[in-house]
Amino acid sequence: MLKSLAAVLAASVLATPALADTVVVTAKRMLDVDSGRMLDDPLVVITDGRIASVVTRNGGRPNIPANARRIDLGEATILPGLIDMHVHLTSNPKYGGYSRYQFTDGFWLAQGVGNAERTLRAGFTTVRNVGSDRYDDVALKQAVDEGWITGPRIVPAAHALGATGGHCDETFLPPSYDRKSPAMGDSPDELRKRVREQRKYGAEAIKVCATGGVFSRNTAPGVQQLREDELRAVAEEAHFWKLKTAAHAHGADGIKAAIRAGIDTIEHVSFIDAEGIALAKRQGTWLGFDVYNTDYTLSEGAKNGVLPENIAKERAVGTLQRENFRAAAKAGAPMIYSTDAGIYPHGDNARQFAVMVRFGLSPIDAIRSATTNAAQALGRTADVGSIQVGRYGDLVAVAGDPLADVTLLERPVAVIKGGERVR
Template sequence: MMKFSHLLGTVSLAFAASPALAETTYVTADRMLDVETGRYIEAPLITVIDGKISAVEASVAAPDGAKTIDLAGYTLLPGLIDMHVHLDGRPEYGGYSSLQFSDRFWTVIGVSNAAKMLGAGFTTVRNLGAVDYNIAGLDQAIEAGWVQGPRIVNAAHALGATGGHCDQTFLPPSFAAKSPAAGDGPDQLRQRVREQRKYGAEVIKACATGGVFSRNTEPGVQQLRLEELTAIADEAHFWGLKAAAHAHGAEGIKAAILGGFDTIEHASFIDDEGIRLAKARGTFLSMDIFNTEYTLSQGEANGVLEENLAKERLVSKAQRDNFRKANAEGVRMVFGSDAGVMPHEDVGGQFGIMVEYGMTPIAAIRAATVNAAEALGQEGEVGVIKPGAWADIVAVDGDPLANIGELADIDVVIKGGERVK
């Protein structure tokens, strides 16, 4: 028995000493958009080794007989990044209609939504709030290869004040329903940061103001004090995590910026002082300016309460006007759709609205690539096609700089060097 054990150890060491052969794939196309310079590279050859880009060359052919993804006739861009999604939700189940399902229904919904977002060209997403830690498990299943989906940066539960937008606000006292991430006071909220990190959070989200899709909260009203927001952002940064603040109202936006948050979500009622603060501090704005038509046209049929629809009507025009203003003032922007409020498969349509409200096509593309990568703290890893980055690539058959609508219908998706669409 001892001899057999010794033999097994010897064989194991022999296998460990033999390096695995690297898998090399080449990607070719008519042209590639360098999102950093805004220029096209003609006839690119992208060399991918074990899922990462090792070289990008122009007008060079792939070696004979090599494994090649030949995308003749297409234009390549980096895989897109959506900085605000909810993978375990669907807009078809608004208001109280979601209560007809088992808790685990939403985990399975997340699997479907992840595949839909990947198919729409979003190879990385930031999930800003989920229930029951659904997304930590989904993220692990994607990474292990059991299901298809984008790379996920997971916030777990969103932090918020007791009774605030990120608490459970739809049920009566007899249900004793409360978010496990609701808290009050700096010390308790620091603890909530640690709890969310313990269970898989890779970014911390907090609700600085009320919101549209909650009860008994107003979007413009601040719900966490400056000292509470500062404690949350500081604790997140202490653990090496970014911090994102849901904030519609002007005072809550400014408090979140002053408190040290890295991104402001929605930013609907941002005022001139808030715009100046965001620009001076380099804070990113993530403004979901596309979903309002879906909510207002389909919300009632989907069970959304009139209280929530009325808040959406109040928020939507102000948000779009302030998107135009903040962009014109040079505030840094990232792409965030709030998918889950609208269908995940349709979020690419937001690029057209961003251009309609003042962005150039290259600026809108950068919001979903290099800007988003920087806001994630993943510069050079995602959002670019260059050596060292993951080989996450999308392709369209037109010119996205001439027609940004090309990004609403992505033709080809490559994730980690593997063609998935």
């Protein structure tokens, strides 16, 4: 029996491949972050959002479809899209202390839309959001992925886990408000359940608070708040579900407990000691020092409503944290780029590069902390962190050599995400 004309046409349409969207990016130079070398005359072909080929001077030229779009960045230098491993897109430093309680709950997600766009335009094409209320970071990720808003690739952690009354609990309101964080746990089994809840509702990473913090009340940054067996339960449960983990940890004991427990990245790392640095090196645990934001908090915090006790804690933490960063850098400890954006204005993420260089990292190692190292820590080396075939077509361009002047990264001349120019 002859097939109907409609069936034949339908089969023909299904058999015809859709035309690929191809973008060709050219520039004067490209920083190969893996080797640390600067390469001349790069040509990067991006097909359907992924890098299809990368060639440089004398490397020949690939076959390029006639309908390919072209982005010529002229005299600029390109490098991989940057990765910030510690942001809070729904936080805003303008509203510190009790001033944030003047707004309705949805305000934070609404203003987070602008924060996401500012972050992307600053050259950060991927971020890990380590803690938000109401699964707002999951919502932002979904809105970006569906094309409703502009923003980076977001790895959400949803609610941060912690101990009742600890840094990641609600510590500003009296008992009559009965305000608690929904992700607190006071035993290994309770914390395992909290991991499963966060994953259920969209978390792609798990954050846990191992010590007190600067911006909570009634907590001391250096004091451990979860026992090692509790931290191990978080790490084991998250890894069982194929999720990476991050620990907020200022104090030396809490840092070492989190490393021994198997947490993947340690955030803040303020009071780390020589034993902790050696332990991190031995176990390959990534350290994420947020060494820029102290400047902002001490200069702007009071006028933004940050309480005197919190400013005093930041003053006590900041100087020592930077000296311990210097020690960790000198020792060659594994480093990632973690800024705690939201404690300072979003979009200023790249200002931390200069501080990292000032306190001991070479420019290429500072850049690697936000590219190759961050991709490894995320478990995303197939997707981000380098300009290689198969990875997303995420690029940032600067006007000059960032190895000679790392502050150029604060002023990108172009940002490309998945082959689409956003700046």
